[in-house]
Amino acid sequence: MKAYRILAITIAVLVVVQAGAIAWGFFGVTNFINDGGVIDEEFLDCKEDCESIGSADAAFAIHMFFNGLILIPLCSLVLLIVSFFAKVPKGITLAATIFVLVVLQVLVLPALSREVGSGFGALHGINALVLMGIAIMAAQRAAAAMRAPGTAPAAV
Amino acid sequence: MTPSSHGDLRARTWAFVRARRRPLLAVAATLAILLPLGWMRQSSLLPDSYDVAEMGYVDWGGGPVDQHHGMGHGTPVKDLVADPDRPADVRETLTVRVDDDHYTVNGTSPGPTLEATVGDLVEVTLVNDNVDDGITLHWHGVDVPNAEDGVAGVTQDAVLEGEEHVYRFVAEDAGTYWYHSHQVSHEQVRRGLLGALVIHPAEADPGTQEELAVLHRYAEGATLNGEKGTTTVDAETGQSVRLRVVNTDNGLATLWVTGAPYRVLAVDGREVNGPGEIDDRKYGLPAGGRVDLGLVVPEGGVRVDFGGSTALVLGADPSGGDVPRAPKEYVDLLSYGEPAEIGFDTGSPDRRFDYRIGKRPGFLDGRPGMWWSINGHLFPDIPMYMVTEGDVVVFEIHNGSGDNHPMHLHGHHAVVLSRDGEPATGSPWWVDSLEVKNGETYEIAFLADNPGIWMDHCHNLVHAAEGLVAHLMYTGVESSFRVGGRSNNSPE
Numbered sequence: 219m220k221a222y223r224i225l226a227i228t229i230a231v232l233v234v235v236q237a238g239a240i241a242w243g244f245f246g247v248t249n250f251i252n253d254g255g256v257i258d259e260e261f262l263d264c265k266e267d268c269e270s271i272g273s274a275d276a277a278f279a280i281h282m283f284f285n286g287l288i289l290i291p292l293c294s295l296v297l298l299i300v301s302f303f304a305k306v307p308k309g310i311t312l313a314a315t316i317f318v319l320v321v322l323q324v325l326v327l328p329a330l331s332r333e334v335g336s337g338f339g340a341l342h343g344i345n346a347l348v349l350m351g352i353a354i355m356a357a358q359r360a361a362a363a364m365r366a367p368g369t370a371p372a373a374v
Numbered sequence: 375m376t377p378s379s380h381g382d383l384r385a386r387t388w389a390f391v392r393a394r395r396r397p398l399l400a401v402a403a404t405l406a407i408l409l410p411l412g413w414m415r416q417s418s419l420l421p422d423s424y425d426v427a428e429m430g431y432v433d434w435g436g437g438p439v440d441q442h443h444g445m446g447h448g449t450p451v452k453d454l455v456a457d458p459d460r461p462a463d464v465r466e467t468l469t470v471r472v473d474d475d476h477y478t479v480n481g482t483s484p485g486p487t488l489e490a491t492v493g494d495l496v497e498v499t500l501v502n503d504n505v506d507d508g509i510t511l512h513w514h515g516v517d518v519p520n521a522e523d524g525v526a527g528v529t530q531d532a533v534l535e536g537e538e539h540v541y542r543f544v545a546e547d548a549g550t551y552w553y554h555s556h557q558v559s560h561e562q563v564r565r566g567l568l569g570a571l572v573i574h575p576a577e578a579d580p581g582t583q584e585e586l587a588v589l590h591r592y593a594e595g596a597t598l599n600g601e602k603g604t605t606t607v608d609a610e611t612g613q614s615v616r617l618r619v620v621n622t623d624n625g626l627a628t629l630w631v632t633g634a635p636y637r638v639l640a641v642d643g644r645e646v647n648g649p650g651e652i653d654d655r656k657y658g659l660p661a662g663g664r665v666d667l668g669l670v671v672p673e674g675g676v677r678v679d680f681g682g683s684t685a686l687v688l689g690a691d692p693s694g695g696d697v698p699r700a701p702k703e704y705v706d707l708l709s710y711g712e713p714a715e716i717g718f719d720t721g722s723p724d725r726r727f728d729y730r731i732g733k734r735p736g737f738l739d740g741r742p743g744m745w746w747s748i749n750g751h752l753f754p755d756i757p758m759y760m761v762t763e764g765d766v767v768v769f770e771i772h773n774g775s776g777d778n779h780p781m782h783l784h785g786h787h788a789v790v791l792s793r794d795g796e797p798a799t800g801s802p803w804w805v806d807s808l809e810v811k812n813g814e815t816y817e818i819a820f821l822a823d824n825p826g827i828w829m830d831h832c833h834n835l836v837h838a839a840e841g842l843v844a845h846l847m848y849t850g851v852e853s854s855f856r857v858g859g860r861s862n863n864s865p866e
Contacts, residue, residue, distance in 0.1 A: 256682045259778065260591055260625030260661075265836045267475070267564050267593035287743070299407060302400030325735065325744070332776045332812065 222304040222313075223360035225297040229316060230353040232290050233346050239281040246274020286324065294320040297356075306363050312356040319349040418737035420754060423858030426528050426845055427827060433757040435725030437765060440849040448852035451529055454520035454826050456542045462497035464490045464545075469501040470509050470555075470567060476592075477505070477555075477567040484588045484600055484622070485569030488553070490545040492576050501538045508532025508861055509567065511541060512556035514662055515643045515806045516571065517785050518543040520826025520851075525784070526557035527855050527863030528827055528845070533557075534861060548575040549643025550618040550664040552588070558864050560835035566592060568622050573643070583615045585688070589659075589680050590622045596683035604695075609671045609688040617667045617678060617686070621659045624834040626778065626809055630656040630700045631669065633676040633692030638705060640666035644787060644804035648712030655705045660780035660809035662833035708793055711801025716789050720819040724765035727757070729830070731810070731842065733775040738841050746775060746832070746842040753841030759830065761822040762849045771808075772815040779842065782807045782833040786846075788820035807833055825851050829865070839866040 250271040251257065261269065268275075280286075294317045301313035323345050330338035391398065466488055468479050479485025490496050502509050510532055512524035522543045526532040533539045551571040555562035570588050585607060588599050598605050609615060616639060621627040637649040638657065642664055649668070659665050669676055675690030682697050692698075732747040748756040761767050768791070773779055783806055790803040793816050810816055825848040832842040843866060857863050 256596070258625060258628070258681050260596075260623045260627070260681075263625050263777075263834055263836060264591075266561065269591065269593065269595050295407070299404050302403045303397065305396075329776055 219304045219306060219360050219364050221300050222297065222306050222309060223357050223364070225293055225300060226312075226316075226353045226357035226360060229290060229293050229297065230350045230357065232285055232293065233350040233353070235285055236281055236290070236346060239277045239285065243274045243277035243281060246271050246277060250274070291320055291324060304360065306356070306360045308359060309356065309363075312352060312359065315352055316349065316356065319345060319352065323349060415737045415740055415742070418740055418752065420739045421858070423856045423863075424754075425853045425856050427758070427847055427853045429754045430751070430756040430758050430844075432760055433727060434760050435727040435767070437725035437760075438762070440760070440762065443760070443849050448850045449825070450852055450854040451827055452521050452854035454851070455522065456495065456519050456544055458542075460495050462542065463494035464488070464496045465499075466497075467499045467501060468511070468569075469503050470505060471503040472505050472565070475565055477562055477565045479567065479569055482600065483566030483568070483592075484590060485553075485567075487570040487572060487586060487588075489572050489574065491574045492545055492548045494545045494573075496541075496543055496545050498541045499538055500533055500541065502533045502535050504535055505562075506535060507558050507562075507864070508534045509555050509562065510539070510557045511553045512559075512784075513541070513543065513551060513553055513571065514782075515549070515551040515664065516543065516573075517546065517787065517824055520785065520824070520828070521854075523784055523826070523828070524553075524556050525829055526861070526865045527857035527859070528829065528853075528865060529855065531855055531859075531861035532863050545573040547643055548573050549640055549645075550586075550620060550666055551643055552620045552622060552664070554622065556829075556865050559866055560839040563622065563835055564592075564624070566590070570618070570620050572618060581614065583609060583613050585615055585617045585686070587617060587619045587678070587680070587686055588622060589620065589627050589684070591683075596681065598680060598684035598686060602684065604685040604687055604691070606687040606691070609675075611671055611673045611689065613671045613688075615669045615671060615688055617669060618664065619659060619667065619678075619680075620664050621661055624661050624836055626661065626780070627659045628656055628681050628700065629659060629665070629667070629678060630698070631667070631676060631678050632698040633674055634669055634672045637668040638665060638707070638710060639668040640664075641707065642787065642804060642806045644802075646711045647714040647801035649801070650711065652705055654701045655703050656701045658704045658809060660807045660833070662780055662782050663805070663807035663809070707800065707803045708790065708796065708798050709800045710803075713799065714802055716802045716819075718766050718819075718821045720766060720768065720789075720791060722766075723768040723819060725759075725761055726768045726770070727759050729759075729769055729771045729781075729844065731771070731773045731775045731779055731832075733777070746837060746840055748842070748844050753843065756841075756844050759844065759846045760849060761846060763822055763825050765822040766819060767822050768817060768819045770815060770817050771810050773810045773812055776812055777837075778809060778811045778834075779837060780807050780809050780833040781830070783820070783830045783846070784828040785824045785826060786820045786822075786828065788818040791817040791819055793817075822846075822848065827851060827853065831866075835866065 298313045301310045327342040510524040523529040554568040635651045635653045674692045677687045679685045738745045787804045828846040831838045
């Protein structure tokens with residue numbers, strides 16, 4: 219139950235980090251272009267030895283790699299597994315919802331933004347808030363279950 | 375044991391299961407998630423060394439199946455060379471060094487421009503001064519004999535530190551080409567192991583001024599022939615210029631000309647038939663691709679911009695130094711120039727292949743992520759396209775991957791037949807590096823006239839390292855080299 223709660227809170231916090239990182243990144247891009255930099259396909263596809271846009275390099279690395287592609291998906295997968303063991307009321311449903319929203323966020327919405335229209339990018343932002351809300355709700359449920367009388371302290 | 379004690383046992387077992395139902399279900403659910411993931415990861419692991427000819431699955435493209443293929447009766451790749459008795463007409467030694475992650479060829483990057491005339495036998499000795507990973511040279515766009523193609527683990531072993539390797543090939547087609555490493559290429563090319571190769575026609579026009587523009591982006595930024603910003607060269611008013619542009623980067627380069635109209639004289643080392651004058655169009659040069667532009671310098675000079683980062687000014691700068699605005703539309707080679715014979719019949723090809731590029735979650739050599747797929751499969755479980763010498767081969771390349779891919783076929787030039795079902799109506803559009811944008815479908819054809827094992831991959835070398843690499847395999851040919859192994863061959 220404790221692990222469930224910690225993971226759910228972590229996911230909510232990581233979503234906040236994502237929001238901060240992407241805003242940081244785009245301010246950095248604006249500065250880069252104002253200083254004469256050029257953003258093109260070569261730039262977007264660059265993975266190693268890339269031209270630097272200053273500190274905002276870290277922002278994109280966080281949003282599009284360490285946090286967005288690794289940490290959040292990993293936490294949501296571990297949360298789902300933990301939910302099977304933690305006796306949190308509706309805990310599995312909430313964890314599964316979080317997992318589905320992460321898949322939507324990382325795979326489906328970016329693909330739709332590319333294939334159908336960039337307007338789906340707006341849903342990427344909105345979905346992030348929904349995801350954060352449900353992660354907070356899941357953490358609260360776990361906390362409530364831990365406080366509930368008659369609940370034996372559990373390791374998970 | 376009495377019947378009732380049987381019943382007791384059942385009841386007790388059931389009670390045991392019920393008491394532990396939740397943890398058992400939880401374990402089962404966990405395994406249901408983790409076991410398939412573990413299995414997928416395990417099955418994606420690459421062995422320490424492997425033969426590309428035994429990788430993935432065989433695709434015969436609807437043509438005849440060679441039952442004897444792969445049974446050890448073929449010509450080894452290492453024997454597919456130029457005439458060993460013929461003396462060289464052009465001899466060069468290229469020495470590669472790496473210092474602080476910057477590669478140089480004979481002390482510079484880009485390396486020296488190699489020049490030859492059609493018919494010359496070119497002999498290049500590659501020397502590895504100090505590169506730990508090993509190096510090779512691939513002659514991008516030159517349809518060399520297979521053993522000279524420079525792909526580590528496929529057509530040779532990587533040239534290790536202190537070693538050298540000799541490449542020999544006949545310069546058969548005049549045009550603009552380039553050379554680059556095909557060992558750990560996504561790293562070595564980006565860091566500068568590259569240079570241009572120009573094959574001049576037997577009778578060059580002495581009245582034309584030749585200029586070369588090698589575009590490359592280092593970690594420090596975009597360069598033109600190694601220089602940042604705007605490069606100015608002298609040119610008289612009225613002078614006709616052939617500007618050979620090489621895109622050595624991973625993404626499309628956009629070119630636009632200010633001050634004069636221009637013509638697209640050649641694409642990927644093949645002349646365009648009847649090239650018309652272009653006034654208000656920009657040109658998209660795929661990664662790895664080359665284009666020769668024809669210009670006549672007007673009184674006020676002419677300026678060619680490369681993606682807004684670098685520019686070449688011939689004579690005066692017509693823009694006065696500012697980056698001129700790029701035209702909105704691209705030149706469309708599908709309808710550019712005049713039709714001409716291509717030399718073989720594409721109406722009933724011997725083999726037809728699909729090369730459908732996608733992207734999906736999975737594991738690549740044990741690493742989880744979103745990876746490129748070919749016909750729905752992830753590397754290394756991808757098709758090996760089988761052809762026989764003399765076949766007319768048609769490929770349908772479809773890109774549904776959400777990104778653009780400059781597809782590069784080694785050892786051959788293919789002609790574009792159609793794009794999204796719209797047939798080509800202009801000059802024969804020959805390519806070795808074709809930009810296939812997201813959502814596009816190209817039909818291309820080529821004559822299988824160069825036996826060997828040939829990579830057919832995305833020349834966004836990062837994408838290639840992420841598994842967007844297939845290969846063309848001739849019947850009657852067998853491997854001589856392995857990826858991995860003693861030389862640590864790692865072509866991408």
